[in-house]
Amino acid sequence: MRAGRSSRPCTCYSADRVFTVPTKQRLPAILKESRRYQNQVSTRLAEQIQAALWELLGGFQAADGASKGELLKDVLRETPQAVYGGLLGTLMRLVFILYAEDRGLLSDDPIYQGHYSVSGLSERLRDESARYPDTMDQRFGAWAQLLTLFRLIHDGAAHGSLKLPARHGRLFNPDTWDFLEGRREEAGTFDRTRKLIPPRVSDGVVFRVL
Secondary structure, three states: OOOOOOOOOOHHHOHHHHHOOOHHHOHHHHHHHHHHHHHHHHHHHHHHHHHHHHHHHHHHHHHHHHOOOHHHHHHHHHOOHHHHHHHHHHHHHHHHHHHHHHOOOOOOOHHHHHHOOHHHHHHHHHHHHHHOOOOHHHOOOHHHHHHHHHHHHHHOEEEOOEEEOOOOOOOOOOOOOHHHHOOOOOOOOOOOOOOOOOOOOOHHHHHHHO
């Protein structure tokens, strides 16, 4: 025990909490309410994930149409289940990054914060949506920024004061779901030096997902 602290046990586990207090304040009732709240939170999260998945799917359907069917042709023919995996994986990437940024686990360098961070991108898109609400689905660039950040997290980066350690792993590996980058099915690992033309997923889609 720390000096000055009472040695009396926590009232959450006292006999009074179980037997003598009003029913709603007893431990079984508290636990029941906690489980009910957890179920509500889980349901809301599931609804948000489903909505984000549908939004991202619509964005890729539009991007596939803009490419005249070339964007998703190979993946739909060879491994159609990878489309769902890639879209869900994108949401998992975003959750990971936002969690890490919120806790200061990624770079606090101004270059990262101003040009790469998901939280910074979200703020910028929110501002643009307020000023240009009718043209968000005709703007492009946010998806390319996300792809660049996914690469930086996987491969690492060091430039001046900006330093990001390589984290590797399947989640951020650009070869896991190559269609996210607009790449066609290829044998072996993709040449990182090749120029890519990212899918035309609109800024409006990215904003609504975030």
